[in-house]
Amino acid sequence: MHVLVTGGAGFIGSHIVTYHMDRGDNVHVVDNLLTGSLDNIAQYSDNSNFRFDEADILIWPDLDKAVSWADRIYHMAGVVGIFKVIEEPTRVLATNIAGSERVLRFVRDSGWNPVILMASSSEVYGTSGRSTLDEERTLVVTPDVNSRWNYAISKMADEALGLSFVQKYGLRISILRIFNVIGSRQMGQYGMVVPRFIQQAVSSEPVTVYGDGTQTRSFCDVRDAVVMFDKLAENPSANGQIVNVGKDEEISIQALAELIIERANSSSKIVHVSYEDAYGEGFVDVRRRKPDLKKLFKLIKYKLQWSLERTIDDLIAEQRAKSSEGKKEG
Numbered sequence: 001m002h003v004l005v006t007g008g009a010g011f012i013g014s015h016i017v018t019y020h021m022d023r024g025d026n027v028h029v030v031d032n033l034l035t036g037s038l039d040n041i042a043q044y045s046d047n048s049n050f051r052f053d054e055a056d057i058l059i060w061p062d063l064d065k066a067v068s069w070a071d072r073i074y075h076m077a078g079v080v081g082i083f084k085v086i087e088e089p090t091r092v093l094a095t096n097i098a099g100s101e102r103v104l105r106f107v108r109d110s111g112w113n114p115v116i117l118m119a120s121s122s123e124v125y126g127t128s129g130r131s132t133l134d135e136e137r138t139l140v141v142t143p144d145v146n147s148r149w150n151y152a153i154s155k156m157a158d159e160a161l162g163l164s165f166v167q168k169y170g171l172r173i174s175i176l177r178i179f180n181v182i183g184s185r186q187m188g189q190y191g192m193v194v195p196r197f198i199q200q201a202v203s204s205e206p207v208t209v210y211g212d213g214t215q216t217r218s219f220c221d222v223r224d225a226v227v228m229f230d231k232l233a234e235n236p237s238a239n240g241q242i243v244n245v246g247k248d249e250e251i252s253i254q255a256l257a258e259l260i261i262e263r264a265n266s267s268s269k270i271v272h273v274s275y276e277d278a279y280g281e282g283f284v285d286v287r288r289r290k291p292d293l294k295k296l297f298k299l300i301k302y303k304l305q306w307s308l309e310r311t312i313d314d315l316i317a318e319q320r321a322k323s324s325e326g327k328k329e330g
């Protein structure tokens with residue numbers, strides 16, 4: 001199978017690459033390395049089944065050829081991470097909306113009909129309610145001073161674009177509302193909580209919990225997520241559907257910090273930082289984000305393989321290896 005991964009040098013994208021390379025598929029990555037890294041795909045650089053183009057999906061002249069080569073497209077490219085979203089409010093909207101539109105338009109024009117998986121996000125649920133989030137719920141986001149919701153707005157626009165290309169042109173698209181995926185290669189510097197806590201705990205620095213820590217999240221290991229993506233792609237009934245993808249176990253951010261400190265056997269202390277200090281004035285956090293996975297598990301059969309503790313242990317081991325590597329080099 002020919003697999004195109006936009007954003008394939010990023011965190012989730014590079015795990016999709018590994019998944020398909022392990023299956024002997026031909027994989028083509030296009031990524032402008034905004035938040036992605038060549039290190040994430042370096043192991044395939046000499047593999048004849050693999051091709052990488054450092055390019056921006058907004059302007060890359062060969063995007064039409066790349067999409068018409070593919071049997072399956074994972075559209076993962078996007079401006080991601082809360083700090084990047086606040087820092088680059090216009091880029092978020094431009095890349096995430098215009099980039100997706102360009103990918104879909106070239107697929108339509110190619111006359112070829114690959115299966116497309118588009119990355120949306122649980123952020124589209126905004127601050128909505130305290131209950132478990134299902135795909136039928138009305139989406140509400142409120143404009144605010146620091147553009148935090150531009151990312152959600154861009155993903156809502158992508159969802160609408162995706163559904164309109166299904167309806168109008170018969171494209172085969174599934175929209176993935178991804179909930180807090182974690183794992184190896186995720187970076188903390190753009191605001192992702194787990195890599196930040198792991199790095200702080202392993203280096204015995206204070207672990208910085210934003211807000212009072214009672215807010216909850218539901219984390220899913222990326223190695224489970226990519227299998228679920230593949231299973232959705234294989235089911236024609238997922239075509240034209242918006243589907244939550246994640247894990248429905250919930251943990252408070254305070255408990256997460258404590259768990260990471262305990263598993264790392266770290267002397268780190270927890271320090272609370274106000275949202276204002278962390279993200280700037282007027283920031284609104286989401287209290288709870290737990291997916292309803294009924295629709296997902298109607299479409300696929302899959303038992304999640306990775307517990308939060310296992311994922312954390314793997315990440316701690318990886319961070320320790322990185323730190324001792326750094327010390328040797330230094």
Ligand SMILES: NC(=O)c1ccc[n+]([C@@H]2O[C@H](COP(=O)([O-])OP(=O)(O)OC[C@H]3O[C@@H](n4cnc5c(N)ncnc54)[C@H](O)[C@@H]3O)[C@@H](O)[C@H]2O)c1
Pocket residue numbers: 006007008009010011012013030031032033034035036037055056057058075076077078079080095099119120121122177178179180181182
């Ligand atoms: N990680 C999560 O928990 C999560 C949750 C919800 C949704 N998502 C979505 O999944 C996708 C992948 O996210 P991720 O966590 O791997 O983030 P990531 O930042 O690691 O990956 C995004 C990739 O897109 C690339 N990119 C950005 N702009 C581009 C452009 N114009 N042209 C080409 N490449 C470009 C980046 O360089 C990066 O490699 C994103 O669309 C994101 O919105 C992720």
